[in-house]
Amino acid sequence: MELKRRPRRLRANEAIRSMVRENHVRVEDLIYPMFVMPGEKKKIEISSMPGVYNFSLDEFVIALEEVVDLGIPAVLLFGIPESKDSVGTGAYHEHGIVQEAVRLAKKHFPKLYVITDVCLCEYTDHGHCGLIENGQILNDPTLGLLGQTALSHARAGADMVAPSDMMDGRVAAIREVLDKEGFSQVPIMAYSAKVASGFYGPFREAAGSTPQFGDRRTYQMDPANGNEAMLETELDIEEGADLIIVKPALAYGDIIYRTKEKFGVPVVAYNVSGEYAMVKAAAANGWIDEKRIVMEALVSMKRAGADLLITYHALDAAHWLREEGHV
Ligand code: PBG
Numbered sequence: 591m592e593l594k595r596r597p598r599r600l601r602a603n604e605a606i607r608s609m610v611r612e613n614h615v616r617v618e619d620l621i622y623p624m625f626v627m628p629g630e631k632k633k634i635e636i637s638s639m640p641g642v643y644n645f646s647l648d649e650f651v652i653a654l655e656e657v658v659d660l661g662i663p664a665v666l667l668f669g670i671p672e673s674k675d676s677v678g679t680g681a682y683h684e685h686g687i688v689q690e691a692v693r694l695a696k697k698h699f700p701k702l703y704v705i706t707d708v709c710l711c712e713y714t715d716h717g718h719c720g721l722i723e724n725g726q727i728l729n730d731p732t733l734g735l736l737g738q739t740a741l742s743h744a745r746a747g748a749d750m751v752a753p754s755d756m757m758d759g760r761v762a763a764i765r766e767v768l769d770k771e772g773f774s775q776v777p778i779m780a781y782s783a784k785v786a787s788g789f790y791g792p793f794r795e796a797a798g799s800t801p802q803f804g805d806r807r808t809y810q811m812d813p814a815n816g817n818e819a820m821l822e823t824e825l826d827i828e829e830g831a832d833l834i835i836v837k838p839a840l841a842y843g844d845i846i847y848r849t850k851e852k853f854g855v856p857v858v859a860y861n862v863s864g865e866y867a868m869v870k871a872a873a874a875n876g877w878i879d880e881k882r883i884v885m886e887a888l889v890s891m892k893r894a895g896a897d898l899l900i901t902y903h904a905l906d907a908a909h910w911l912r913e914e915g916h917v
Pocket residue numbers: 707709711719754755789790791792793794861862863864
């Protein structure tokens with residue numbers, strides 16, 4: 591048969607396959623999310639996220655050693671505070687749990703790039719990302735607190751802040767206060783296209799941040815909307831966002847793709863807790879090959895246009911990349 595084009599020629603063996611491979615997951619792409627909490631010698635596994643823990647600060651520093659040894663360049667920190675209140679005081683307290691974790695991380699591992707999640711929901715007793723009045727989540731009165739939260743993280747030494755609250759105007763509010771207080775060099779990685787998603791379930795177990803009434807649909811986006819994700823991203827870039835997070839990642843490849851095509855800014859895929867939990871559960875049952883599935887999912891995010899990958903699989907992925915001699 592006379593066939594001029596035979597794509598299989600370039601699939602004949604691993605040498606040629608790896609030579610023409612278009613996308614790669616590199617250890618440098620990985621951002622590892624970690625949870626810190628008060629106490630000592632505590633390392634509590636999150637039941638719906640096997641292999642992911644809530645760490646007291648001493649255990650957190652020990653865990654960071656592995657992160658750094660593997661060459662993972664960055665962590666994203668979430669805090670579980672000692673106590674919660676209606677205005678989320680723990681989020682912006684100078685000696686809050688995340689602020690202390692940042693100080694320790696930078697002290698022990700100065701080169702590790704420390705990113706903090708900026709939100710109120712882990713710190714409010716109602717579990718919402720903003721202030722509440724008459725059952726409504728208030729937008730503008732929340733902005734000042736988000737600014738204070740970001741500022742307290744920057745003062746503790748955070749390299750970058752990542753607002754995940756989805757209030758309108760929060761990037762502008764955070765940029766303004768950071769600039770005014772001498773942190774104009776601290777970038778903002780905005781959760782711009784953040785959907786009201788069922789995939790955050792295990793995270794809420796970890797952070798105890800399930801809303802006590804209602805849900806997040808008045809501030810997080812409808813999963814059905816793509817154009818709206820572009821609008822959110824456009825606004826965040828105008829307000830000063832340096833990197834854009836798309837979250838969740840696996841069911842949102844189109845949003846990753848469109849964001850990269852349209853704006854060209856660094857795009858970050860957040861491979862969230864529920865996506866992690868599904869893989870872990872299926873792997874524990876022997877139904878899937880975990881390593882293959884994880885690496886395939888991660889490279890699909892790169893192929894869609896993501897530059898960086900926030901993933902709870904980061905440690906495993908870094909180990910696998912090392913084994914295969916990719917690093
Ligand atoms: C806080 C926040 C959430 C996640 C990241 N930051 C939870 C939420 O919005 O309910 C989810 C992360 C994950 O599921 O892995 N607003």
